[in-house]
Amino acid sequence: MQIGMIGLGRMGGNMASRLKEDGHSIVGFDRAAQSGRDVDSLEALVGALSAPRTIWVMLPAGAPTDLTIKALSSLLDNGDVIIDGGNTHYSDDIRHAKELEPFDIHFMDVGVSGGVWGKERGYALMVGGSKEDYRHCLPIYESLKPSGEDGLVLAGGVGAGHFAKMVHNGIEYAMMQGLGEGYATMKHSGLIENPGEVVASWRHGTVIESWLLDLLARALEKDPGLESMPPVADESGEARWMAQVALELGVPVPATAAALFARQSSRGGSDDALKVVSALRAQFGGHVTKD
Structure with a gap:
């Protein structure tokens, strides 16, 4: 054509x-x-x-x-x-x-x-x-x-094509967040000597094998520890749209919403909120947050 x-x-x-x-x-x-x-x-x-x-x-x-x-x-x-x-x-x-x-x-x-x-x-x-x-x-x-x-x-x-893509990206957000949380837990456990090798091993024979997992293993092989990656992840809008539509439809989407909020928090938007939490804990309980 x-x-x-x-x-x-x-x-x-x-x-x-x-x-x-x-x-x-x-x-x-x-x-x-x-x-x-x-x-x-x-x-x-x-x-x-x-x-x-x-x-x-x-x-x-x-x-x-x-x-x-x-x-x-x-x-x-x-x-x-x-x-x-x-x-x-x-x-x-x-x-x-x-x-x-x-x-x-x-x-x-x-x-x-x-x-x-x-x-x-x-x-x-x-x-x-x-x-x-x-x-x-x-x-x-x-x-x-x-x-x-x-x-x-x-x-x-x-409209159905972009609606389907919106839902697809919401699922993608949740999957990526799950992989990130799993990797972080292993890295800080003190038990897992090489989290990157564990991630790579999951690519074959496990129920979570996927292209996203392949890409994560590739990134960890190139940059062990992901030291060059900034701890910031922007959100392009589709997961936010999905959460809004799901709310209107009465469909609970907690995994997508949590992944969305995690990305928004990574951009520094949560800093002031955490300051309020720390201040309130100090006021009602005498808790002092140390750096």
């Missing part, structure tokens, strides 16, 4: 390369001149594509994606398709589809997992949209997903 790719960063650029390698024709646009782009404007991108056009938007969620889709609505024709593969909130997908409907521009949302390894391994794709649009874009999805494996699903209508 012929595909317009907007956003040629680490994810978009790698995805464009994987599509090219599988025989697709890619016209790439990025604001950065050094990105390897093929055209230097949205107008030029649309002009370089044959109708009906298929354009994949791979930009940060929020204003960059909103503004781009709005601009495309005045440039594209009836029957063209926009695919949002970024980490957009699912409610924004529903809004985008409604805004594009009067122009008869089709819209799909795709939750993408695979990170920087996706170019080689393939990407897990969670798609939201109509069955007709899914069939039309299937050659794209087949090229991006892992070769000869599952990893592709039509999750439901518009």
